Amino acid sequence: MVIVFIFAGIWAADKLETYWGEDPSRVVVDEMVGVWIPLLAVPNDDKWFWYVIAAFALFRIFDIAKPLGIRRMESLKGGVGVMMDDVLAGVYSFILLVGARWVIG
Numbered sequence: 001m002v003i004v005f006i007f008a009g010i011w012a013a014d015k016l017e018t019y020w021g022e023d024p025s026r027v028v029v030d031e032m033v034g035v036w037i038p039l040l041a042v043p044n045d046d047k048w049f050w051y052v053i054a055a056f057a058l059f060r061i062f063d064i065a066k067p068l069g070i071r072r073m074e075s076l077k078g079g080v081g082v083m084m085d086d087v088l089a090g091v092y093s094f095i096l097l098v099g100a101r102w103v104i105g
Contacts, residue, residue, distance in 0.1 A: 002040070005033045006083055013079035023074075023082050030086040035059045037090030041097035047104075051097060058096055062089035 009029040016027050038055035042048050062070060063086060070092075074085035 002033060002036050005029060005036075006087060009033055009083045010079035013082035015079075017078065017082070027082065030083045031063070033083065034063060034086030034090040037087065038093035038097050041094050041101065043101060051101075054100070055093060055097055058093035059089055062092050068092065 009027075012029060013023075013027050016024055020026060035056060038059055039052065042051040042055060066074065066085065066089075068088075070085050070088050073088050074081055076084060
């Protein structure tokens with residue numbers, strides 16, 4: 001489902017940039033998909049709530065700070081640039097959450 005929304009978001013952002021300008025704030029599918037990715041690492045146990053909070057917080061940190069190539073993704077043209085910076089922020093958050101689950105147990 002995430003992959004479908006990535007491609008749908010790229011298509012939609014491409015079309016909507018024509019009307020609303022570059023990376024329109026009204027288009028939120030990029031943020032939605034970006035936060036879904038780390039949520040895939042949330043365990044189905046009694047710690048799930050804390051992992052959801054961590055998933056959202058990590059995603060926002062990566063999305064705002066834009067380290068490790070995220071800013072480069074944002075500079076891509078069209079819908080790809082709109083979507084891929086948030087997708088990469090979500091992937092980095094996912095990796096950290098999986099690592100935390102491995103360490104915490």
